[in-house]
Amino acid sequence: MSTVAEIEKAISLLPSEDFLMLGRWFDEQRNLRWDGQMDRDAEFGALDFLADELDGHLSNGEVRPLNEILRHS
Template sequence: MNMNTLQEIERAVSQLSEKELSAFRVWFAEFDAANWDKQFEADVEAGRLNAFAERALQHLREGRCTDL
């Protein structure tokens, strides 16, 4: 995305009515969450979270985790 496109989006969002802005917020939150989920799934598949998972499991085995 180039700067003109970003500026156009900012300008368009700033001109939304309250109702449209509210709908946009809902849409964007869902859009953002879906993108985050895709990235998380890609990280899991690529093994980028394995070290964190192993560390958490090691802490559990060592009794370093507590119930809340």
């Protein structure tokens, strides 16, 4: 397996088109990992505080549900 330094050097030598393709691939991989982390956090209740906070804002009339806003536009 290549070291990070070797990978960085190889990337720096890529033609522009390949560099852009690699960038898109890398962004896709980063997003997949982020989505996976969010799914795991949600599954274990780590994000429940956000739903509770939103419920409080809804109850206080500080925000409206999105479907209500879209219905009136």
